[in-house]
Amino acid sequence: MRVVLQRVSSASVIVNDQTVSAIGKGLLILLGIEHEDQSEDAEWLAQKIAGMRIFSDAENKMNLDIIEVAGEIIVVSQFTLHAATKKGNRPSFIRAARPEMAIPLYEYFMQQLSKQIERPVQAGVFGAMMQVCLVNDGPVTILMDSKNRE
DSSP: OEEEEEEEEEEEEEETTEEEEEESSEEEEEEEOBTTOOHHHHHHHHHHHHHOOOEEOTTSOEEEOTTTTTOEEEEEEOGGGGOBOSSSSSOBOTTBOOHHHHHHHHHHHHHHHHHHHTSOOEEOOTTSOOEEEEEEEEEEEEEEETTSOO
């Protein structure tokens, strides 16, 4: 699993001109699932994200996690995070998981994340054409990959 984690002061997801989710201060997570991913990838990422100290404390140092700031989270499925761009100019998405595998893992990841932060997690609409709006705070943007646990 691969994520782009963005600290936001606000974010929303629009589908067919309707806002399906919106948050204030918190995290926008773009989540890409590949065919080799398992539930343990979701568990590791959820735990890691919940503990990430990327919010500012009273001294303006990144020292607080999402729980400590009572932040909100939106998770958006993003198969294009697994684009292969080595050959040519048209990306290949062959490593991205098919919906029948990706949807249960996407839902499991959100459940694990919700369990970690002890509050509901909002979501986009899996497979839909979405407009994702955000105000990146900082900006703070972090890439994480469960197969490359740096």
